[in-house]
Amino acid sequence: xxxxxxxxxxxxxxxxxxxxxxxxxxxxxxxxxxxxxxxxxxxxxxxxxxxxxxxxxxxxxxxxxxxxxxxxxxxxxxxxxxxxxxxxxxxxxxxxxxxxxxxxxxxxxxxxxxxxxxxxxxxxxxxxxxxxxxxxxxxxxxxxxxxxxxxxxxxxxxxxxxxxxxxxxxxxxxxxxxxxxxxxxxxxxxxxxxxxxxxxxxxxxxxxxxxxxxxxxxxxxxxxxxxxxxxxxxxxxxxxxxxxxxxxxxxxxxxxxxxxxxxxxxxxxxxxxxxxxxxxxxxxxxxxxxxxxxxxxxxxxxxxxxxxxxxxxxxxxxxxxxxxxxxxxxxxxxxxxxxxxxxxxxxxxxxxxxxxxxxxxxxxxxxxxxxxxxxxxxxxxxxxxxxxxxxxxxx
Numbered sequence: 001x002x003x004x005x006x007x008x009x010x011x012x013x014x015x016x017x018x019x020x021x022x023x024x025x026x027x028x029x030x031x032x033x034x035x036x037x038x039x040x041x042x043x044x045x046x047x048x049x050x051x052x053x054x055x056x057x058x059x060x061x062x063x064x065x066x067x068x069x070x071x072x073x074x075x076x077x078x079x080x081x082x083x084x085x086x087x088x089x090x091x092x093x094x095x096x097x098x099x100x101x102x103x104x105x106x107x108x109x110x111x112x113x114x115x116x117x118x119x120x121x122x123x124x125x126x127x128x129x130x131x132x133x134x135x136x137x138x139x140x141x142x143x144x145x146x147x148x149x150x151x152x153x154x155x156x157x158x159x160x161x162x163x164x165x166x167x168x169x170x171x172x173x174x175x176x177x178x179x180x181x182x183x184x185x186x187x188x189x190x191x192x193x194x195x196x197x198x199x200x201x202x203x204x205x206x207x208x209x210x211x212x213x214x215x216x217x218x219x220x221x222x223x224x225x226x227x228x229x230x231x232x233x234x235x236x237x238x239x240x241x242x243x244x245x246x247x248x249x250x251x252x253x254x255x256x257x258x259x260x261x262x263x264x265x266x267x268x269x270x271x272x273x274x275x276x277x278x279x280x281x282x283x284x285x286x287x288x289x290x291x292x293x294x295x296x297x298x299x300x301x302x303x304x305x306x307x308x309x310x311x312x313x314x315x316x317x318x319x320x321x322x323x324x325x326x327x328x329x330x331x332x333x334x335x336x337x338x339x340x341x342x343x344x345x346x347x348x349x350x351x352x353x354x355x356x357x358x359x360x361x362x363x364x365x366x367x368x369x370x371x372x373x374x375x376x377x378x379x380x381x382x383x384x385x386x387x388x389x390x391x392x393x394x395x
Contacts, residue, residue: 039248039249039250040249040250040251040252041250041251041252041309041311042251042252042254043251043252043253043254043307043309043316044254045253045254045255045256045282045299045301045307045318046254046255046256046257048307048316048317048318049318050305050318050319050320050323051317051318051319051323052323052324052326053319053323053324053325053326053327053332053333053392054326054327055317056308056317056319056394056395057327057333057344057392057393057394057395058327058393058394058395059327059370059393060325060327060328060330060370060374060390060391060392060393061343061390061391061393062330062353062374062377062388062389062390062391063102063103063104063388063389063390063391064104064350064377064380064381064385064387064388065086065088065098065100065104065106065347065385065386065387065388065389066100066104066105066106066384066385067106067383067384067385067386068098068106068109070109072094072098072386073088073090073093073094073096073098073347073386073387074090074092074093074094075090075091075092075093075094076088076089076090076335076337076347076348076387077089077090077091077092077217077219078091078125078126078219078220078337079337079338079345079347080126080127080128080338081102081338081340081345082128082131083131084101084102085099085100085101085102085107086099086100086101086102086347086389087099087126087128087133088100088347088387089123089126091122091123091217094111095111095113095120095122095123096109096110096111096112096113097109097110097111097126097133097135097149099149100389104385104389108148108149109149110133110135110145110149112143112151117151117154118143118151118154119143120135120137120138120141120143121137121138121139122137122138122139123135123136123137123138124136124137124138124161124162124163124164124217125161125162125163125164127164127165127166129166131147132144132145132146132147132152133145133146133147133149134166136161136162136163136164136173138160139160140156140157140158140159140160140161141154141155141156141157142154142155142157142196155196157173157194158199158201159173159175159178159180159182159192159201160175160176160178161173161174161175161176161192162174162175162176162217162218163176163218163219163221163222164222165222165223165224165229167193167224167229167242169195169197170193170194170195171193171194171195171196172191172192172193172194172204172222172229172231172242173191173192173194174190174191174218174221174222174231174233175188175189175190175191175192175207176218177190177207182201182203183203183206183207184203184206187203187206187207188206188207189203189204189205189206189207190205190206190207190233191203191204191205191222191231191247192204193245202245204242204245204246204247205231205240205246205247218233218234218286219287220286220287220288220289221233221286221287221288223288223289223290225288225289225290225291225292225295226290226291226292226293227292228241228242229241229242230242230250230288230295231247232284232286232288232297233286234283234284234285234286235260235283235284236284236286237252237253237254237255237259237283237284238251238252238253239251239252239253239286239288239295239297251295251309253284253297253299253307255282255283255299255301256282256301258280258281258282259281259282259283260277260278260281260282260283261277261281278300280302281300282299282300282301283299283300284297284298284299284300285298285299285300285304286298287336289336289338289339289344290339291339291341291342293310293311293312294308294309294310294311294312294394295308295309295311296308296309296336296339296344297309298336303320303321303322304320304321304334305318305319305320305321306318306319306320306321306333306336308394319333321333321334321335322334327370327392328370328371328373328374329360329364329367329370329371329374330353330356330357330360330374330390331346331348331352331353331356331390333346333392334346334348335347335348340391342393342394343391343392343393343394344391344392344394345389345390345391345392346389346390346392347387347388347389347390348387348388348390349386349387349388350381350385350386350387350388353377353378353381353388353390354378354381356378357374357375357378357379360374360375361375
């Protein structure tokens with residue numbers, strides 16, 4: 001993580017402009033682009049006072065996702081909303097995908113863990129393309145299902161990848177910093193453009209900082225937002241955007257003096273050596289979301305916090321995931337799983353909703369209109385409604 005000292009920040013920006021390099025402490029990525037000073041926004045996290053939820057959210061809506069007897073999501077890892085459908089993937093527990101409409105009606109599910117041609121061993125990522133579902137298997141394989149979840153085909157990749165998305169006829173794959181020779185002159189490549197038909201690979205972002213020390217899977221690190229393709233990863237305080245055939249810096253987050261020290265990113269140092277250090281330090285923990293007006297990313301600072309950058313208005317807000325819900329007394333914004341128009345979407349087990357409703361009733365005897373609406377919704381939940389979609393509407 002880069003130092004936040006002014007001199008060092010300036011020097012890094014000079015390097016960015018002159019050498020077309022993003023220098024983020026140990027995460028330095030050499031770029032070939034036409035980036036200029038105006039292209040890179042520096043966001044000083046330490047100078048932004050965290051907002052109350054009511055400062056940025058004016059209304060909250062609730063939808064019960066109705067139960068299907070043969071399928072239940074145990075852990076929500078990724079959510080996509082496409083063409084009126086909600087796709088919820090559980091990578092770890094059930095290793096399954098459940099699909100609902102926006103009214104909460106169950107449509108179908110894919111539960112295919114295994115080693116067969118129509119199965120996935122461990123899902124790294126998934127996307128929706130014209131209603132069809134594509135799953136990235138940890139074995140370097142794409143598995144294709146139709147718009148009802150029926151298997152169509154599978155395709156072996158010539159490399160391993162941890163995240164992907166589709167742009168026109170090509171794919172972008174993040175290699176997870178796994179050593180490879182996909183860059184220019186046999187150099188390692190972090191983001192690869194790949195054509196499934198021609199098998200052509202083009203390196204979009206080279207690796208310069210060795211392995212990623214984080215042991216968990218990363219989510220939503222490659223994302224199309226408002227017609228722009230963004231990329232960002234753990235411990236890297238730069239968010240990149242795709243320009244032409246390369247990724248170039250778009251945002252640099254300036255953290256406080258207790259940012260993660262660069263020595264913890266030594267590729268030869270075991271993760272266990274700095275696990276305790278992570279608890280008290282500030283670092284980027286990305287989960288990119290947004291629309292044409294704003295971009296959201298996550299960072300660690302005594303718990304999860306969300307940076308909401310409104311590019312149109314040129315201002316940024318921060319919401320802590322534990323910030324009290326002072327809009328309707330319901331649940332805080334623990335996770336942002338997706339963005340639908342101006343709504344931040346969180347999918348959560350209905351049990352948490354009912355528990356929060358019971359606690360609110362114990363805390364107060366009189367309720368305003370929004371609190372009453374939340375309590376009324378919670379009172380109608382049943383065990384047959386295992387999940388709730390909560391939409392936090394941005395002002």
